[in-house]
């Protein structure tokens with residue numbers, strides 16, 4: 001749909017340099033919470049400093065450099081982003097500079113996505129969804145869209161759908177029978193938002209089962225009467241509030257298992273890998289690495305616009321440093337992270353990316369263009385998670401007769417069963433296994449620079465197995481350290497800054513509490529042998545768990561590199577994972593893929609042996 005309004009032209013001019021890059025990566029430093037502002041001197045020493053390049057000088061990129069660490073620090077971490085909004089910049093500023101120009105693009109026929117990414121507690125929800133007294137970017141966008149479309153000649157319908165991705169399962173947050181609701185006023189939108197903003201993911205789940213960390217998305221579909229008659233897909237504006245990144249080692253304090261946390265982080269890496277691939281014109285864009293990237297696939301790449309809002313904690317936080325390093329890497333501006341393959345692939349044209357299954361808006365093949373937004377989303381979801389439970393959290397209550405009539409015409413057209421062959425527009429290129437660029441999501445021990453140093457990324461962008469095994473060793477050490485045989489590592493509290501729960505001090509030093517000392521004393525061994533035997537059994541269990549975790553999450557390419565797995569078994573493992581997100585919980589489960597107990601033992605021995613190569 002291309003709507004021509006006087007305002008849209010003006011907005012395009014305002015868009016400035018952002019249109020030139022596929023994925024624009026900007027930082028947003030969270031404001032202090034009331035609690036933090038109340039601490040005397042709590043906000044006097046900024047942890048993050050933003051330096052802007054000279055727009056009129058030789059460097060016209062308009063980029064900014066963010067550095068972490070106060071003035072007294074001997075070491076400073078410095079990263080470059082496209083822009084960075086500071087603590088005093090409210091959502092209104094971010095909206096007018098970053099989001100409003102995208103609305104104009106959407107009304108001109110493209111899709112746009114605004115994705116908030118950051119450590120836990122970094123202000124993602126505040127920015128995207130808003131709070132009780134402050135509007136978020138999504139509500140501001142709806143208000144602007146409604147205002148810009150109200151005076152156009154042809155009737156325009158705006159409808160929304162909300163979803164949540166938790167543990168690789170996709171949930172509709174509206175009624176699954178009416179997964180979309182037309183919106184005719186901002187107050188109507190706020191009513192609908194209750195399912196998005198409140199923790200009411202599922203009426204069928206008990207509080208204990210409720211998701212703690214999940215990705216939440218809003219799709220705003222905009223269609224004109226012409227689009228509806230011609231069965232043309234509506235244009236979409238996505239807002240995604242990603243689950244907060246947190247080092248897997250620390251997640252266990254919330255009762256989140258390593259596997260669960262790993263899965264969350266893996267899906268975050270999947271997003272970052274797609275962003276990186278788009279920004280470096282990688283030949284293959286790894287959309288299929290995560291559920292979310294598959295949902296968003298239609299709106300990423302091609303001539304669509306993506307804004308990655310990197311939310312940054314204003315107080316020292318190790319996870320924020322890590323997030324900033326990943327964002328900067330995807331921003332591809334410092335040059336420090338470029339691999340030779342990425343450099344080579346810079347030569348690839350946009351067309352090559354389009355061949356990957358993300359055709360330009362309005363130039364999609366016929367079968368695909370027959371899909372309306374609802375069908376596209378529903379069918380994609382059906383394919384992505386055939387067996388995912390679709391749970392309703394709110395009821396669809398159309399407010400506007402007109403709008404609901406138009407929307408129902410979509411629903412009628414969508415009555416045909418999903419066509420699996422076309423809905424994801426899977427081309428052979430897409431089916432090819434996509435390599436991970438960052439492929440060990442539960443890594444919290446090394447920063448991205450160290451990753452590149454230690455894990456030389458090979459031609460296809462995936463670290464060699466030996467490097468991954470080295471990481472397993474690191475994780476084993478960490479896991480061993482967290483078993484009851486050892487002193488538990490309580491998180492050090494940042495008392496001086498008022499202690500935000502989700503933040504950890506950089507390079508925390510772990511104080512030994514009285515309880516810890518008692519724990520140490522309780523664990524007494526009658527002999528060094530008993531101690532060795534008990535501890536090494538723990539290590540063995542950890543290795544088994546890590547290995548199973550690897551099988552539950554690795555890509556096909558990585559699976560086939562394991563001796564004893566092979567192509568067929570790797571395919572079968574992936575199929576099992578389609579049915580159940582975590583098919584391997586015990587070693588015996590490997591018999592599902594035709595491995596005898598002897599073969600499993602052999603595999604484990606080889607795995608353990610490789611750790612000492």
Ligand SMILES: Nc1ncnc2c1ncn2[C@@H]1O[C@H](COP(=O)(O)OP(=O)(O)OP(=O)(O)O)[C@@H](O)[C@H]1O
Pocket residue numbers: 030031032033034118119120121122123124125126127131243244245311502
């Ligand atoms: N700009 C701001 N000014 C003041 N307080 C803020 C701001 N942004 C966020 N906060 C507060 O900081 C806390 C964390 O914010 P928020 O919930 O948005 O973080 P988050 O990144 O979504 O967290 P999570 O990863 O756990 O979902 C909240 O109490 C929120 O009200």
